[in-house]
Amino acid sequence: MQPRITFVHPDGTRDDVDVAPGRSVMEAAKINQVDGIVAECGGNAMCATCHVYVADEWTERLPEISMVEESMLEFTACERTDASRLSCQIEVTEELDGLVVELPEEQL
Amino acid sequence: MSVDDVVIVGAGHAGVQTAVTLRKRGFEGRISLVGADDEVPYQRPPLSKTYLEALVGGEGALGGLLDLQPESAYEKLRVHLLRGREVTALDRDRRLVHTSDGEELRYDKLVLATGARPRTLDPPEEVSDRVVHLRTKSDTERLARLVGPGAKVAVLGGGFIGLEAASVLSRLGVEVQVFDNAPRVLNRGLSTRMADHLVEQHRRNGVSIHTDWSLERVTTGEHRPVALFSDRGDGYECDLVLTGIGVLPETGLARAAGLTVDDGVVVDGSLRTSDGDIYAIGDCARFPSDRSTGGSLRLESVQNATEQAKHVGNAIATGQDGEYESVPTFWTEHWGLRVQMAGIVEPGDELVVSGEPDEGAFSVLAFRHGRLVAVESVDRPIDHLSARRILGDRENLPSARDLDAYEYDLTAWSKRSRESSVREVVGRT
Ligand SMILES: Cc1cc2nc3c(=O)[nH]c(=O)nc-3n(C[C@H](O)[C@H](O)[C@H](O)COP(=O)(O)OP(=O)(O)OC[C@H]3O[C@@H](n4cnc5c(N)ncnc54)[C@H](O)[C@@H]3O)c2cc1C
Ligand code: FES
Numbered sequence: 001m002q003p004r005i006t007f008v009h010p011d012g013t014r015d016d017v018d019v020a021p022g023r024s025v026m027e028a029a030k031i032n033q034v035d036g037i038v039a040e041c042g043g044n045a046m047c048a049t050c051h052v053y054v055a056d057e058w059t060e061r062l063p064e065i066s067m068v069e070e071s072m073l074e075f076t077a078c079e080r081t082d083a084s085r086l087s088c089q090i091e092v093t094e095e096l097d098g099l100v101v102e103l104p105e106e107q108l
Numbered sequence: 109m110s111v112d113d114v115v116i117v118g119a120g121h122a123g124v125q126t127a128v129t130l131r132k133r134g135f136e137g138r139i140s141l142v143g144a145d146d147e148v149p150y151q152r153p154p155l156s157k158t159y160l161e162a163l164v165g166g167e168g169a170l171g172g173l174l175d176l177q178p179e180s181a182y183e184k185l186r187v188h189l190l191r192g193r194e195v196t197a198l199d200r201d202r203r204l205v206h207t208s209d210g211e212e213l214r215y216d217k218l219v220l221a222t223g224a225r226p227r228t229l230d231p232p233e234e235v236s237d238r239v240v241h242l243r244t245k246s247d248t249e250r251l252a253r254l255v256g257p258g259a260k261v262a263v264l265g266g267g268f269i270g271l272e273a274a275s276v277l278s279r280l281g282v283e284v285q286v287f288d289n290a291p292r293v294l295n296r297g298l299s300t301r302m303a304d305h306l307v308e309q310h311r312r313n314g315v316s317i318h319t320d321w322s323l324e325r326v327t328t329g330e331h332r333p334v335a336l337f338s339d340r341g342d343g344y345e346c347d348l349v350l351t352g353i354g355v356l357p358e359t360g361l362a363r364a365a366g367l368t369v370d371d372g373v374v375v376d377g378s379l380r381t382s383d384g385d386i387y388a389i390g391d392c393a394r395f396p397s398d399r400s401t402g403g404s405l406r407l408e409s410v411q412n413a414t415e416q417a418k419h420v421g422n423a424i425a426t427g428q429d430g431e432y433e434s435v436p437t438f439w440t441e442h443w444g445l446r447v448q449m450a451g452i453v454e455p456g457d458e459l460v461v462s463g464e465p466d467e468g469a470f471s472v473l474a475f476r477h478g479r480l481v482a483v484e485s486v487d488r489p490i491d492h493l494s495a496r497r498i499l500g501d502r503e504n505l506p507s508a509r510d511l512d513a514y515e516y517d518l519t520a521w522s523k524r525s526r527e528s529s530v531r532e533v534v535g536r537t
Binding site for chain 2: 033
């Protein structure tokens with residue numbers, strides 16, 4: 001069974017997608033046509049246009065933020081919070097089944 | 109006058125973003141987006157990078173990863189997407205566009221986002237199926253069908269697209285040689301310092317680059333399907349010729365309709381053509397900019413297409429034209445090196461290198477008349493994003509001396525300058 005990821009749009013609507021482990025959360029959105037992630041650099045942690053807010057109960061359960069991601073998060077279009085991550089830097093694993101992330105209003 | 113109908117010609121990066129921005133900014137009228145390509149509108153940069161790699165490397169198509177917007181978005185946004193259809197003429201008196209299937213679309217505002225088309229060689233017929241360029245998805249697919257490990261490819265033209273493809277193909281076991289008639293490759297839009305660095309990567313990885321090499325003719329080869337000959341008579345046989353010899357702005361419609369054209373559809377500071385109800389954006393448009401010594405720019409980049417689209421979408425939705433201004437950016441990838449550029453570099457700019465090129469990560473800072481005008485970075489995205497901020501603040505462009513005091517650390521300088529400008533404001537009250 002493929003892990004399920006839920007994207008919550010700014011207007012509250014939700015998209016549930018199933019995705020193969022090994023893909024990034026950014027790719028999960030792109031492949032499944034979820035709107036709201038730009039990913040200008042194609043997942044290289046170079047553009048900060050794949051910003052998401054991770055739901056509270058998940059922030060602790062994700063892999064740590066790398067130095068590069070940390071500094072890139074300073075450049076997101078919408079405000080950076082404790083819940084902010086770059087979705088291209090989160091690899092989908094079976095443990096992440098049920099992950100919920102919110103999409104910001106803007107990426108650019 | 110109220111705006112009910114907007115027609116956008118060209119469904120590439122600029123056209124699609126215009127439609128999205130119009131809706132996001134509350135435009136309620138009808139949006140028609142006409143695109144000659146049959147595919148769901150897609151991103152072009154991967155065509156010479158990840159898409160090429162996936163196809164030639166056997167990973168296969170990338171599904172929806174290339175789509176500019178999910179296919180379902182057009183319906184959701186109530187955008188009337190007419191795919192595989194060309195606009196054949198503009199009728200400015202009646203405010204109509206004619207499409208290739210005989211339809212007429214009425215407009216109150218028209219946006220030309222027709223992009224550019226590759227310069228071509230016009231090879232003789234017997235080899236024409238072996239001479240390709242890269243602009244559309246089907247171009248990349250065609251190239252991928254014709255090459256595999258062990259194939260020989262000649263890249264004609266050492267620009268970004270040709271050299272990106274050279275690095276991808278060569279990594280996949282294709283023998284690649286690059287031919288360019290200029291004394292240097294990558295000589296447009298990049299500093300000589302960064303160009304030298306990238307050329308060195310290519311050479312080190314086995315891509316031969318021949319400069320001052322002018323093509324005399326293309327013909328069938330004896331051992332391989334195609335042969336190239338220079339004006340000095342040296343020949344090279346290969347399976348495929350990939351041309352990357354530049355693009356021409358797609359200005360035919362504008363010209364035929366009597367709009368001002370000069371290597372691009374000429375627009376004013378708010379991106380309007382010589383007809384105030386018609387805008388032109390993206391690769392096809394030439395706009396005024398003092399970032400260039402020549403006073404105007406026509407840029408070929410995703411950022412330019414996207415930002416201009418947002419500007420025009422916003423202007424039409426709100427009824428308010430404003431001056432367009434944005435820091436030009438671009439990126440390119442060679443042998444795993446990711447190069448990001450901010451600003452416009454020109455020959456003669458003074459260059460300063462920050463960081464250690466030999467260790468991989470560094471930036472080239474370009475100064476003109478003593479002020480920072482552009483930054484090119486290899487694997488230093490933070491420099492790049494800081495440069496965007498710094499170059500966006502036109503009143504406070506740092507000099508080399510300003511930056512030297514911060515050891516050319518752009519992030520530190522931009523933070524400092526923001527703090528000091530806050531202090532100044534506080535001081536004045
Ligand atoms: C292989 C490749 C790699 C690139 N890599 C990078 C990169 O790494 N970074 C970067 O910033 N930029 C890159 N670019 C440039 C970037 O893709 C372009 O600047 C961008 O696509 C411009 O967007 P546009 O909307 O102006 O034009 P386009 O994306 O070209 O869209 C124009 C569309 O208009 C359509 N059209 C034209 N005339 C008509 C008509 N009469 N009727 C209907 N439709 C019409 C065309 O079919 C086309 O689909 C690359 C380009 C290519 C080809
Ligand atoms: S896709 Fe560019 S930083 Fe994530």
